[in-house]
Amino acid sequence: MTDLTPILTKFWDDPQSWTLATYERNEGYQALKKSLAMKPEDLVQLSKDSGLRGRGGAGFPTGMKWGFLPAPDGGPRYLVVNADESEPGTCKDIPLMMAAPQFLIEGVAITSYAIGCNHAFIYLRGETVHVYRRLLRAVEEAYAAGHLGTNIHGSGFDLEVTVHAGAGAYICGEETALLDSLEGRRGQPRLKPPFPAVAGLYARPTVVNNVESIASIPPIVLHGADWFGDMGTEKSKGFGIFSLSGHVTRPGQYEAPLGITLRELVDMAGGIRNGHQLKFWTPGGSSTPIFTDAHWDVPLDFESVAAAGSMLGTRALQIFDETVSVVRAVSRWTDFYAHESCGKCTPCREGTFWLKQIMTRLEHGQGTQDDIDKLVDVCDNILGRSFCALGDGATSPITSAVQYFRPEFEAGMSQPWWELFPPEKSVLFPQSAKETVHA
Known part of the structure; x- marks a missing residue:
């Protein structure tokens, strides 16, 4: 496996990649129109069939999380996107929201329709003011084009999207602390159960998903579960953004199938900087057990990394050579x-x-x-x-x-x-x- 899979990153190098016009030139909102002609329960099943697992760190099956919501009772239910990317070394959601925010907006619309949500929230880390402004503009453009709002594309489905800037706390990346913060309380984890699927935002059924998880939904809807499942491994399907930082020649975001190895990624990144060698690295951000040069060829999927003693997490690959303490x-x-x-x-x-x-x-x-x-x-x-x-x-x-x-x-x-x-x-x-x- 030596090939990248540019899907969410496909047009990041466009001079104005963040605009709605650029997104629509690259299959943008075709998946939403396709979704609105489907039954919501079929979209939930499609997500399950694809094998998509949460891209925020835990790797919990996305479709299964949607399926945990109780039967509709006439009251509201919510989608909350966890965009509070705060862990040292983790840098995939912010570049995605800066370069191609419409992926996330379309994913929010499709997911909301699938779970019966009419008001979705994107909870963003407050210090990233530039990302906040870009998201607000992206939502504005989507409203103006009829992709959000009332009676979307004549389907009878209504959706309001709120972009909320948090006050800057790592703990708010934990889903229940995020919900407390969104409600105006101090951001601290809640006791579970009840889980958010039963009593989340405003004590109503709520789905909390990571940015990359939701952004992956439009390509899956458009191209199918089999297309997504053909990438990655049997249990860790699909693609993901791997963030390489530190002592590599070309640090950056590399979108590749799950199961690729560090050796393959570093080769694409031009290798470890000249005259040096790998000493230790993190497979999933600073909160995961570190690996050493003995782990060059561990497949970067949920199961293989866990078997080797760490966690895939957010795929934040911080690379350190022998000069580092x-x-x-x-x-x-x-x-x-x-x-x-x-x-x-x-x-x-x-x-x-x-x-x-x-x-x-x-x-x-x-x-x-x-x-x-x-x-x-x-x-x-x-x-x-x-x-x-x-x-x-x-x-x-x-x-x-x-x-x-x-x-x-x-x-x-x-x-x-x-x-x-x-x-x-x-x-x-x-x-x-x-x-x-x-x-």
């Missing part, structure tokens, strides 16, 4: 999780604080003899005991880094990271070396 990188991620913990549950609130203290000591060469075992012990007391997945995610890079690079952690008892791994050797842009902070 594992302890320093993991410590920076730990700072992030400690800062972003919502504080609702004790294991995460207290645990991430202590993880940060220990990691800081180790990266500064001030660690004690017991620090590594203490670090793993704190992780064990967070994993599986926190209210949501944030706590679990905070432990993953630490435990995997200790597993693969324990000698580096032991070195942190006597030498700071910048002596072991001079930062000027790892920077991507040499002129920035003088600005590197050593503490």
Whole structure:
């Protein structure tokens, strides 16, 4: 497998790829018109048949999630798109919304029709003001063209779409915290059950899907479940956007079938930067256990990555060569999780604080003899005991880094990271070396 599958990224290089005119020149809104002539239940079944799994990280079957909604009772039901892309290294939804937002808008319309929703919400991370403006304009264009609003294309189906900018909190990427935030409350995870499918937004049946999941719906409707299933693997079907960043020659977004390997992707990206070699990498963002150069050929699908000890997650492939301190990188991620913990549950609130203290000591060469075992012990007391997945995610890079690079952690008892791994050797842009902070 060496070929890319440009579908959502097909016309990103168009001079005005984000406009409705460009989208309509590339099969735009043909799928919506086809959908409106189908029965909603047939669209749900089509999603199930395609094998599409959530592209937000967990990989839960999209059609199955739609099917969890209870029978209509005459009240409203909602679609909420999770566009709160916040995890370090994850960068696929924001480029998609910037370059081709109409994919998402059409997917929202089709999904809303399939589940009987007349008011859909797109919840966006508030700091990305440029994306917010582009989405608002895309929705405006769709309304003006009759793809949204009242009696869409004479079908009798009405849909209102609201783009909501959050206040900027990683925890709001968790679906129930997102719903609380959308309702005007503090963003904190809810106790489940009830699940959003039964009592979600405003205590009504709600489907929460990732941007890429919803954007994948129009191509599936237009070309069929078999077309989608022909890509990927038997259990991880279809295509996905892989985000390569770090020490590769050409970082960027690579849309490829699930099951492609890191080796194949890095070859397409021009290889690891000249004169260097792969040391460690993340298969699905900073909250997934890290991999090493022993995992070059692990198929990047949900099952294979899990069998190798990590998670496919958001396919955020952060690539680090031998010049990088594992302890320093993991410590920076730990700072992030400690800062972003919502504080609702004790294991995460207290645990991430202590993880940060220990990691800081180790990266500064001030660690004690017991620090590594203490670090793993704190992780064990967070994993599986926190209210949501944030706590679990905070432990993953630490435990995997200790597993693969324990000698580096032991070195942190006597030498700071910048002596072991001079930062000027790892920077991507040499002129920035003088600005590197050593503490």
